[in-house]
Amino acid sequence: xxxxxxxxxxxxxxxxxxxxxxxxxxxxxxxxxxxxxxxxxxxxxxxxxxxxxxxxxxxxxxxxxxxxxxxxxxxxxxxxxxxxxxxxxxxxxxxxxxxxxxxxxxxxxxxxxxxxxxxxxxxxxxxxxxxxxxxxxxxxxxxxxxxxxxxxxxxxxxxxxxxxxxxxxx
Amino acid sequence: xxxxxxxxxxxxxxxxxxxxxxxxxxxxxxxxxxxxxxxxxxxxxxxxxxxxxxxxxxxxxxxxxxxxxxxxxxxxxxxxxxxxxxxxxxxxxxxxxxxxxxxxxxxxxxxxxxxxxxxxxxxxxxxxxxxxxxxxxx
Numbered sequence: 001x002x003x004x005x006x007x008x009x010x011x012x013x014x015x016x017x018x019x020x021x022x023x024x025x026x027x028x029x030x031x032x033x034x035x036x037x038x039x040x041x042x043x044x045x046x047x048x049x050x051x052x053x054x055x056x057x058x059x060x061x062x063x064x065x066x067x068x069x070x071x072x073x074x075x076x077x078x079x080x081x082x083x084x085x086x087x088x089x090x091x092x093x094x095x096x097x098x099x100x101x102x103x104x105x106x107x108x109x110x111x112x113x114x115x116x117x118x119x120x121x122x123x124x125x126x127x128x129x130x131x132x133x134x135x136x137x138x139x140x141x142x143x144x145x146x147x148x149x150x151x152x153x154x155x156x157x158x159x160x161x162x163x164x165x166x167x168x169x170x
Numbered sequence: 171x172x173x174x175x176x177x178x179x180x181x182x183x184x185x186x187x188x189x190x191x192x193x194x195x196x197x198x199x200x201x202x203x204x205x206x207x208x209x210x211x212x213x214x215x216x217x218x219x220x221x222x223x224x225x226x227x228x229x230x231x232x233x234x235x236x237x238x239x240x241x242x243x244x245x246x247x248x249x250x251x252x253x254x255x256x257x258x259x260x261x262x263x264x265x266x267x268x269x270x271x272x273x274x275x276x277x278x279x280x281x282x283x284x285x286x287x288x289x290x291x292x293x294x295x296x297x298x299x300x301x302x303x304x305x306x307x308x
Contacts, residue, residue, distance in 0.1 A: 013209045015209070018204040018207040044178070044203050045176045046176050048173045049174075053175070057174055059243070062244040064178055066247070091212075094218075094250075095251075158287065158288065
């Protein structure tokens, strides 16, 4: 299986430069998904690294690696009910993360493979788990990741946030 | 502006020492790097960027404490509870407590209470940092 950017962008709302999944290589809807991401020195995260910084400075930022894994998780969660545009009304938000372990850094030139499994899905909430491999070795382990589909009308900015929304913490 | 490590953005505007750690603030602006794609027409500060805010703040605290010649890495995200979103115009304040691991001098645990300007809690974040001697390549 080899599913590229077109189907990915028809499924999730993330866009350049934070669309961090390049290709889906396996999907069993409701069950599991594998996706690839190529790490490159052309990403904005590397724009400001100092000329004299050591090689270790080029480790791909862990939060972006987690974001990339999480996008694979969103792809799996909404594979059959795509949500490519948040302005249409809904957005998948991370609700909780438990226990992500970072085993090794990855550097530009690496191809990583995200593996995601659905542990449980109840209504608009999904619990996912999985890992990220590089060259067959695990570099990230995700034990518990909660995604929830939220109505975007509840997400008001600071100027238009109502007291009700503030009390609800949204 | 240059950095000593790759990062998606400057995730802290200001850091101030506190009794048991550091307090960091970050004003969310729609022109922050990466936000154009997260999401088009509706920028939201990604949850992982809150993790990056806490990471960068804690990193500065560790470097201030142990000197600049240490290498600080994010070793684990123990837990994050996201409670409310951050949108452009919001100011994130991350109150970070740092605790050295009594059994391992190379580990530091960071617990951060994150709030926005209206006082609403946005996240509770617990991270584990690995601190290695020497910023240069071994």
